Amino acid sequence: LRRGVPEVIYCQGKTTTQVVEITRHMLKSGNNVMGTRADLKTFHEVQLIAPDAKYYEPARIFAVQQEEVLKNEGIIAVVTAGTSDIPVAEEAAVTAELFGNPVERLYDVGVAGIHRLLMNMKVIQSARVIIVVAGMEGALASVVGGLVDKPVVAVPTSIGYGANFHGLSALLAMLNSCAGGVSVVNIDNGFGAAYVAHQINRLGEKGE
Amino acid sequence: LRRGVPEVIYCQGKTTTQVVEITRHMLKSGNNVMGTRADLKTFHEVQLIAPDAKYYEPARIFAVQQEEVLKNEGIIAVVTAGTSDIPVAEEAAVTAELFGNPVERLYDVGVAGIHRLLMNMKVIQSARVIIVVAGMEGALASVVGGLVDKPVVAVPTSIGYGANFHGLSALLAMLNSCAGGVSVVNIDNGFGAAYVAHQINRLGEKGE
Amino acid sequence: LRRGVPEVIYCQGKTTTQVVEITRHMLKSGNNVMGTRADLKTFHEVQLIAPDAKYYEPARIFAVQQEEVLKNEGIIAVVTAGTSDIPVAEEAAVTAELFGNPVERLYDVGVAGIHRLLMNMKVIQSARVIIVVAGMEGALASVVGGLVDKPVVAVPTSIGYGANFHGLSALLAMLNSCAGGVSVVNIDNGFGAAYVAHQINRLGEKGE
């Protein structure tokens, strides 16, 4: 049913040895496996037991594919406000891809230059679900939510300083979005946004 | 495209006169109209200009239907932890119904008595999207999210006291859900949850 | 130098008697006088000693004019995201007018419907300073700040509920604006925004 959807290891706070052991164990069942928040060193250790493992550097994800993933047709768009939000966006985009979704990336279209967003509406309109990744004032989620009639999954990032309070400003802004259709995941939780977007996207596939 | 989906008035902070005027104006376009956070007095004034208006008391919603709503086949389940969460849940459920979705209600199945939830899994499994409404420790969203492989829209409520800090405890708990597929809307925002759930549900309808 | 700029009484937390006494005392010096956060009852008492006093109801301001105000030529635009923000916006607009500035109002152009804002850019472009009044996610300040190359004074409002935390969400969003040229005053402080905008506007007047 969840054919090919990888099992996931959250590597932060685990030792390299622990990650390798969990990977080894999961691979035995024949499933695909991925690790988030994994550094290069962890990846190299994983490679020793899984030579085909791939590392997605900006996303900080490693993945081992053992079986084909069921492909969705609907597109997930991943949109960021700034360039500093890209690591979180890549965590979302790569996760979505590993779960079988085609992904369109649209980066650095924050509200301080709204025309760049408006000029790229086609990318957003081609998608079935939109992940909006933004730090600082987090306004992009509301603007996108107002422009489209589709589910928007908003990811606040901890990008910013001072009264940003480690992502609180973007989090509160997104929770208070005046636009319909916006729901929110934890600060910097690109993975969680992709998980939600994938579940939504699957609903649109014929035959499900 | 959005055939029959009502235009919505957020009545809180508006005078009765303002609500009536906005209603009158919206009705002219032939659309359906609904008002959230509306008290009985407001409803009675609206009835003077729209005799067919209906009032959903626990939901605090009034609605005027002028055209048929496009019906979805997928079910939206609305689940609450306690009985005090019902007003928020009803705001979600009635909104979802007015948007054309069949709704299954499952109330008072909070985690302090997990067996009541487990005994009612059929209701939850019959749905395409699940709205979980919970205050206090907000744990229900994680438990439901862990039991199903479907989008869960979590609504923290302000029910509780003391270290609940007006819904903050449930909000933070839901944002930190360790279960996949949970996204969150604002505290007490039953309407917003229904809006998101409706958009998701539509994706599963044949022909869209 | 500050010819005609009224002396100001902040009425909140003062008894009607206190307000009347302060007004009487200020009028003696021949200056104009205004009171903010004044209810109708206070106004009626003020009228007894100053029959020409005017009351601006949505702004909750009363004013007594004894001398001509020096008029500025530059326009101050007052822009709101929603209709619930209007009382704060009116506090700003009426204050700006009483200080001698022509004011253009542009209300209910929030980011959930960005096209309404874009269609009204002429109003904003005609102004020398722009006051942006917004609650909830406060995104409008960033969008306006990105569209114009002029000083934007942002006023967060306490409009909203739940994770809005009495205006905190809009306040933090505005302080974290990624657009240049945005500075911020206290939550609901329409008067303060007008004061700043007036000082800025005067700088553009010939001969100062």
Add this chain to the structure above:
Amino acid sequence: LRRGVPEVIYCQGKTTTQVVEITRHMLKSGNNVMGTRADLKTFHEVQLIAPDAKYYEPARIFAVQQEEVLKNEGIIAVVTAGTSDIPVAEEAAVTAELFGNPVERLYDVGVAGIHRLLMNMKVIQSARVIIVVAGMEGALASVVGGLVDKPVVAVPTSIGYGANFHGLSALLAMLNSCAGGVSVVNIDNGFGAAYVAHQINRLGEKGE
């Protein structure tokens, strides 16, 4: 009366020299001694004056036993939501053991996979007191509290990120538990939970 219950040194914020000196001083009275939050380096220095000292690595505890501890018969169960909570759980478990209590560990039974918890209810039911250790949304305390009619001591952990705010989400969730019989200690305070659980457990011993 407290026969064999060790004296405790909280090593965090103390220099190695200070810890060694306090240990030496405490050992003179013939009591058992333990140190919490002790790193390996500290342990090695302690070993120089107390060659029989033991180090419990995941718990970060060292202990020197000089006299027999009075043994309790009632079991203390230590339950965690995730694997990242194990260090805090081990601080609790090892402390409980050093205080003379038999301990049952049940790790990684968080609410996202509620069936794993339900399948292991025997472990929980065999205990007289249950320590629940959980980070993120901290929901496990409520679920366990609802399943058993025994005292549950809840330890929020700082495991998580973003809106977890260093353990605040789990702390608030546990304080707002809708299940009866749950009381809470400080974030990451495994030691404190064991201390409370030990005092409770002793009450159930015959002859006390």
Add this chain to the structure above:
Amino acid sequence: LRRGVPEVIYCQGKTTTQVVEITRHMLKSGNNVMGTRADLKTFHEVQLIAPDAKYYEPARIFAVQQEEVLKNEGIIAVVTAGTSDIPVAEEAAVTAELFGNPVERLYDVGVAGIHRLLMNMKVIQSARVIIVVAGMEGALASVVGGLVDKPVVAVPTSIGYGANFHGLSALLAMLNSCAGGVSVVNIDNGFGAAYVAHQINRLGEKGE
């Protein structure tokens, strides 16, 4: 097993009609029933269907007894810092009594006059469990925790003003108690403290 322990209705946020209906329903099973946070009006309505109902005014609890409660021998002491903490303390004390526990009250022995506490140590020493109820700086829990080697259940109250932040100061103080054996329940949660204390007390009864 829980012979005579009443079923509990949390009345806050419920209408009188709802409380009466739940009471009627619960009484049918032959159990004892109690309601917390019940005002006098609610009690009078309950009396109509249960003439033997009793009202404990300072505790704001009503109770209907239908069967004998199993009596514990161990004493629960309820201690308060000030007189303003008494309503919360009475909620705890009356609940503990209705659950079958003998209760010793020791009120107004806050740390600003430590000698009053020290003079009354006998009351505290006679108990098996101690509930400490304190607002403001909440210091009493630590002092009592340091004086006795028994479980202390601490209830922060919202008594105070300013930097008390509705009980936050006492809550944080109690969570950070430097004394062993102190665990904490929610702000103003006298009921929850009694529930915990009752479970602990039962463990000390012979034959359980």
Add this chain to the structure above:
Amino acid sequence: LRRGVPEVIYCQGKTTTQVVEITRHMLKSGNNVMGTRADLKTFHEVQLIAPDAKYYEPARIFAVQQEEVLKNEGIIAVVTAGTSDIPVAEEAAVTAELFGNPVERLYDVGVAGIHRLLMNMKVIQSARVIIVVAGMEGALASVVGGLVDKPVVAVPTSIGYGANFHGLSALLAMLNSCAGGVSVVNIDNGFGAAYVAHQINRLGEKGE
């Protein structure tokens, strides 16, 4: 129109390579370029592609000038409370200068020694706009705002410790300023203050 105003790179959170690439790209358009929050290492790399680049060490700004900047006549005063506030003040001052404004610096005139401020009022009075940079209690903004009838842009800094909470104390103080004409930017945002001050200053230039 914005002749000579440099394009700006916010270097924090960008790799040196990214900064160099963005600089190279921006320089192609013939514009001036500056980078804020740039360390010395970044500057040296930038120098390799732009040998005329300058580094302003206390401001942590690098700048490459390719065309003449339009000069303003009005002075921007930059005032600090303490010496620890100087880095933020220099970010403001150097930005203002690179944008074409003459700058007067007045450092270390905090309110604990109010006479030093009063003795230097001439500097403040010579300016058209005043940037006030202060940490700890942030009181200087109100004092300066009360002494002059000109726009004051207040920058809270994160200087301080304890109940300063990383700049929160100064931020809240400045937002609550009882003096007219004070608006606020983010904590430590010297660049943002200069941007606002520059826009205001330009309004006072003849012919604009």
Add this chain to the structure above:
Amino acid sequence: LRRGVPEVIYCQGKTTTQVVEITRHMLKSGNNVMGTRADLKTFHEVQLIAPDAKYYEPARIFAVQQEEVLKNEGIIAVVTAGTSDIPVAEEAAVTAELFGNPVERLYDVGVAGIHRLLMNMKVIQSARVIIVVAGMEGALASVVGGLVDKPVVAVPTSIGYGANFHGLSALLAMLNSCAGGVSVVNIDNGFGAAYVAHQINRLGEKGE
């Protein structure tokens, strides 16, 4: 030793009956008695048992004098930033007087008009201890603390709105005072400030 210093009842949260009973009991010992946060109704009831009782309306204090108070010679100055701070200041001033201290009041000398403060330095310099009462940005405590070499007891008030957060802004500002000699009491705690100031003042009396 504390000859004539009244015993004190904190009336907030007590019923009128409770206040009267405590007063009656205290009067029996021959001491003076005072009640803070007392409304007029409470005073009238107290008068029935103590006809000589006096009520200080703006201070909300009632007092019954039975014996002469020992008089201090040193003056306590009570200084406020605004007129809205006067009730808190009066609580401090009247308490100080009832404790036997001569009091000089200097009201409405906030930092937005620093010259009014400077013109009144004689009042401040005549005092041995200074109580500074201020809300909003609380800057006055630092300014006064910098001007004099005497103990300053700072009382933050809850006067303000928005980002004032019920006195938090003034509280944090005062705790972060860069001026030496400033210590702080709770928000709105005029009584506590007078208590501290009285203890300090007594030290300066000859013969103590």
Add this chain to the structure above:
Amino acid sequence: LRRGVPEVIYCQGKTTTQVVEITRHMLKSGNNVMGTRADLKTFHEVQLIAPDAKYYEPARIFAVQQEEVLKNEGIIAVVTAGTSDIPVAEEAAVTAELFGNPVERLYDVGVAGIHRLLMNMKVIQSARVIIVVAGMEGALASVVGGLVDKPVVAVPTSIGYGANFHGLSALLAMLNSCAGGVSVVNIDNGFGAAYVAHQINRLGEKGE
């Protein structure tokens, strides 16, 4: 008048070179000079220009004496709850000594073992002013404040973890002290407490 009271440099956030330069400059005026929050490296550099400089290691203070300090007769007691609070206490104690006050230290008498405090009341009673230094629940300030009729200056420390929130728990507890005569300085501000205590102590000296 302030004969011998050293000028003070707050070294945190200053470079060694800056501290040496300020020291050199201050020494020229013949005054005594001290630096707080100074590390050993800074001290060694200061020694090069002031060979008689002394370093107080646990206090992290260096001092250069050039003239005799006026000695007070009244004693300042410095009391701590735990051993981890000693660095802050030493900052207070050494500062008080350098300002000319005899100091009595009473360390590690926290409320978890109240008898140790009671056994040492003589030390506290011998003093004219008492500085109480405590982290975690900060209860010691209230207990001491209740035991003596003298000014208590409370210093919250950041000692603790979890719900301590870097000193917030102790700070709030101390601000809410139910004991009379307690005023509070910033978290970890030993210097500030000594400054206040010194000013108070001087008032008790004959002839001042």
